[in-house]
Amino acid sequence: MELIKSRLYAFNKLGLFLSQFSRKSISKATDIDFNELFFDGFLHQMKLAQENNSWFTEENLLLSIENWTAALQKSNLETWVSRENLTEVAPKKVAIIMAGNIPLVGFHDFLSVLISGHDVLVKQSSNDKHLLPFLAKYLEYIEPTLKDCITFIDDKLTDFDAVIATGSNNTARYFEYYFGNKPNIIRKSRNSVAVITGNETEEDFKNLADDIFTYFGLGCRSVSKLYVPREFDFNLFFNGIYEKKDLLYNAKYANNYDYNKAVYLMSEFDLLENGFLMIKEDESYSSPIATVFYEYYDNPIDLKIKLYQDKDKIQCVVSKGFLPNETRFGKTQNPELWDYADGINTLTFLSEI
Numbered sequence: 073m074e075l076i077k078s079r080l081y082a083f084n085k086l087g088l089f090l091s092q093f094s095r096k097s098i099s100k101a102t103d104i105d106f107n108e109l110f111f112d113g114f115l116h117q118m119k120l121a122q123e124n125n126s127w128f129t130e131e132n133l134l135l136s137i138e139n140w141t142a143a144l145q146k147s148n149l150e151t152w153v154s155r156e157n158l159t160e161v162a163p164k165k166v167a168i169i170m171a172g173n174i175p176l177v178g179f180h181d182f183l184s185v186l187i188s189g190h191d192v193l194v195k196q197s198s199n200d201k202h203l204l205p206f207l208a209k210y211l212e213y214i215e216p217t218l219k220d221c222i223t224f225i226d227d228k229l230t231d232f233d234a235v236i237a238t239g240s241n242n243t244a245r246y247f248e249y250y251f252g253n254k255p256n257i258i259r260k261s262r263n264s265v266a267v268i269t270g271n272e273t274e275e276d277f278k279n280l281a282d283d284i285f286t287y288f289g290l291g292c293r294s295v296s297k298l299y300v301p302r303e304f305d306f307n308l309f310f311n312g313i314y315e316k317k318d319l320l321y322n323a324k325y326a327n328n329y330d331y332n333k334a335v336y337l338m339s340e341f342d343l344l345e346n347g348f349l350m351i352k353e354d355e356s357y358s359s360p361i362a363t364v365f366y367e368y369y370d371n372p373i374d375l376k377i378k379l380y381q382d383k384d385k386i387q388c389v390v391s392k393g394f395l396p397n398e399t400r401f402g403k404t405q406n407p408e409l410w411d412y413a414d415g416i417n418t419l420t421f422l423s424e425i
Contacts (some may be wrong), residue, residue, distance in 0.1 A: 082215035087144025172197025277312020279402025329362035
């Protein structure tokens with residue numbers, strides 16, 4: 073277990089380094105290892121990330137960093153690992169094909185591979201290519217034995233023992249074709265939904281706004297669909313989300329809002345909207361940016377059955393006393409280390425390859 077302990081230690085130190093960067097302040101501490109080498113460099117990487125992808129605003133970058141700062145606390149890491157039966161293994165080379173929809177979206181897979189004692193081969197999305205290689209370099213300074221265990225590539229993946237790949241439903245078909253002969257986790261598109269029962273408070277709807285709009289709704293944990301009872305008053309919903317109105321100051325979001333609104337109006341769809349979000353009755357789970365779909369339900373039992381049948385399409389169900397495994401309002405973007413994407417335990421997979 074010495075290898076695992078040393079890597080836990082390195083990631084905890086990385087969390088301490090990241091703690092200097094938050095939405096409240098960016099402040100250089102005096103007690104962070106190798107800070108003179110890395111602090112200014114990381115600020116530069118954040119700047120490059122914003123220039124490369126206009127969805128990666130400073131606020132969204134810092135929010136992601138805050139979440140990882142919390143996740144990499146010593147107690148969190150130890151609790152996570154203690155839930156698994158990890159043992160020293162002969163290291164395999166595990167390839168990760170990462171998405172790029174939100175900042176550091178592939179970090180959990182990266183962390184999981186290294187914590188389980190394996191080597192990692194990373195193919196990043198061009199939309200999120202600046203932060204992780206820099207943080208990997210910091211890890212190598214903290215734990216020099218990691219230097220030969222982390223590789224980033226731009227070319228075709230070769231010479232690996234297992235793969236974790238994340239993409240759309242389309243790319244997943246290619247992944248299954250190319251990687252079907254290797255141990256694999258292949259993740260497809262998923263969306264999150266919220267079930268409104270009528271027992272919600274004003275605060276619940278304010279929290280739901282975070283579930284919808286964080287990272288501009290681009291994450292699989294972002295709520296893109298509402299299930300509402302027939303008599304639901306949508307004014308309650310619009311009042312709760314009103315504080316997010318400044319999203320329209322982001323040019324890319326505003327352009328998507330205007331474009332999607334024009335498409336809907338030309339198609340003569342019935343819409344409800346408040347100037348920065350449209351809601352449309354639709355059976356689909358995946359809604360465009362600046363849009364949330366909704367669907368009425370009459371029988372809670374029938375809805376529970378539907379959500380269970382469609383569980384492979386759904387990442388989170390946000391509700392209040394509706395399901396035993398529900399996510400609380402406002403918490404979709406704050407998963408624990410043991411809240412695995414698609415419900416597949418990554419550490420168990422990695423311990424069995």
